[in-house]
Amino acid sequence: MGESTSGSDWISPAEFHRAQGVTDWRVMGTGPQAVFTATSLSHAASLVAPILSAADRFGVLPDIDVRPEGVVVRIPDRTFEGIPAAAVEFAAAVSEAAAELSLTADPSLAQSIGVYVAQHSEADVRPFFMAALGYAALGDTDAVDPLRSGPQLAFNPITGDTPARGRTHLDVFVPADQAQARVDAALAAGGRLADDKYAPAWWSLASPENHGVDIASWTDTTD
Structure with a gap:
């Protein structure tokens, strides 16, 4: 090795x-x-x-x-x-x-797509999604298609959020040298920049009807 x-x-x-x-x-x-x-x-x-x-x-x-x-x-x-x-x-x-x-x-x-499931801090919806999709646990917070052909799921709590209000967005992981171009293309296609305080690690975008998409490049650069 x-x-x-x-x-x-x-x-x-x-x-x-x-x-x-x-x-x-x-x-x-x-x-x-x-x-x-x-x-x-x-x-x-x-x-x-x-x-x-x-x-x-x-x-x-x-x-x-x-x-x-x-x-x-x-x-x-x-x-x-x-x-x-x-x-x-x-x-x-x-x-x-x-x-x-x-x-x-x-x-x-190169890219990978993940689904980020935001949940109330006292909720645990991972078992439901694992059962419904036939997924397996990955670590303490994620779930994965056993054959890794579907998008990976991440489950993270939101403190102070309203119970029983599910919130989900897509994580799109792209090469670090392609991230800005992907963001620019999404904005040109009618998207809205919701938050760029973590850029260039990731940008939070919203569709014209406020569907959330994060364009992320941090996995390509972490030391």
Whole structure:
């Protein structure tokens, strides 16, 4: 297994990005991710065997999404402990294989979607959503699709809020170098800036009818 600069088996997004060979990758809300565009389904699928080989060599369990437009490779965060140090060597090996197969990396396509369920401080709605969606617990506050194909859910209390008033918004995790452009596009499409005091970690936007969306880039830069 690879070693981090701190000697730990887990590294931060900033440590991941400081490593060599990972320029194709970005760290989203669900972990490191790379997108390689392809000319056909078979072209995209040609990367699967090299991914499996790298996964075996470095002890990484990736998620692979193969489409006619390309292949998405994710190193999912299953524990909230950080990024496995071995992810660096795995990511570099996958990028090298993709280049040899003429699959083009496009980091601007990397993203992950989360649903942020705000609840009254004395409520716990996570069991309901887990039962209704068939999700499993992740840590103390989140829930996840067992196959990680659906959006991750986060449940957080709001102190001083009105009981029985459910509030939910979307978290859209994008690469740090794409966040401002995504915000600008949403505002140009009729959105409203609700709060930017945490920018560039995240911006809180509202749709023309006040549906909440946070554009977040902090997962790509945390040290």
